[in-house]
Amino acid sequence: MDNCERMVACFRDLKPEELELISNGKTELTYLAGENLFKQGAFSTHVLLVMDGLVKVYLQTGRDKQLNLQLAKSGDFLAFSSLFGETVHTTSAVALTDTQVCMIDKEKMRTLLLGNAEFAMRITSRNYRNERQLLTVIGNMTYKQMRGKLASALLYLSSDDFLGQDIFVHLSRQDLANFASVATESAIKLLKEFERDGIIALEGKGITIINRAELEKIERLG
Amino acid sequence: MDNCERMVACFRDLKPEELELISNGKTELTYLAGENLFKQGAFSTHVLLVMDGLVKVYLQTGRDKQLNLQLAKSGDFLAFSSLFGETVHTTSAVALTDTQVCMIDKEKMRTLLLGNAEFAMRITSRNYRNERQLLTVIGNMTYKQMRGKLASALLYLSSDDFLGQDIFVHLSRQDLANFASVATESAIKLLKEFERDGIIALEGKGITIINRAELEKIERLG
DNA sequence: TTATCTGACTGATGTAAATCAGTTTCCCGA
């Protein structure tokens, strides 16, 4: 039986009694693809650690509109801000593939962070990447037009962070459009255009980046 | 002579030797209104603590376009992410009023955080508000149209966080537009419209919120 | 097999808001 304290790198240097502390206040569970881990506005009672799988984190913006913020993978914490006085989830999260999650009690986690500053730093460091990602999203949405936005989304989703996994097969065109923050129809039209220009290859849901340099140029120029 | 360790609440519970540590690695200095504290892309070597004054934090998005993210006031840290492996500034910051700043050496700050987990938690907690603010900005930019965006910006800039200070007198129409992420001309037209509808009062640069409830309604409905 | 449904796709249309091209007002220095 796997367990999260062993598997994930950030727990590696904890002392036995610290691991013990966490073990007592946690549950491991599996979400099936399509199931919601949490919804924006709901009370947040635990910190989640993704053990395995892919999770789409998004912002619900109006009844049937959503903006995708981030793709979380093994080793990422979710709902981390609930440790700092946030009682309600500020985003929603849904599993894209079957996903193993470790739910850790808020108070246990707080105790642990307070007792082990080095551990806290390591975690915080990792979480700060989110902030960077948020800034990127903001940047994209404002100064770029559709082509640049889509290029940016494609680059993010094909980045090394995801260790060669093909992300695209798990995403609908709508998901992709919501990462780029353009209308679904627009995304589709532009994908075709990129294909015509030999920048990407389309095959069903799969998308292969052929000319990354060109895509980066489009991203830069907006 | 003021000094930052005394003045700011988050330092209050530090031990004398910890204050000593910070004192050795810091400089206090003043920026005049209009001067840049740092620019996006430049190397970030210190953490900044705002002692007094008002600082506009913004994202440079293209040659002559910028998006305002946040207004920092006394007690706020800036460039905090440089503690976590970020070597360059991800945003720019400019003083809106004459501003006292305390520059703290990165390594000294790291040492301090590592040595005092409670302090670290308190700071991190405060910094997490930024993330919330970023999410708000993102939310505004996507699902709202101009009226909603402007309403949102007006509400933020007149919020209690700024303790009754009139922020607007320090902001040009362009600044305001960049907070709302609309064109300057559009912002101006809408301000007039809000004035006509009795929601706000305009007098030179000054803006007074008359009907906050209505503004909140506009914000919600987009 | 046929029927049904959902997501992918396409072209035509509408529109919100940026841009442009001014005029007016304010402010500060000479």
Added chain:
DNA sequence: TCGGGAAACTGATTTACATCAGTCAGATAA
């Protein structure tokens, strides 16, 4: 107090996208 320069402001014009209104292809069920 005059003059010049930058904001503030306004109306007309343009445009990048979203929206609409479909068709088509593949998957699932009946």
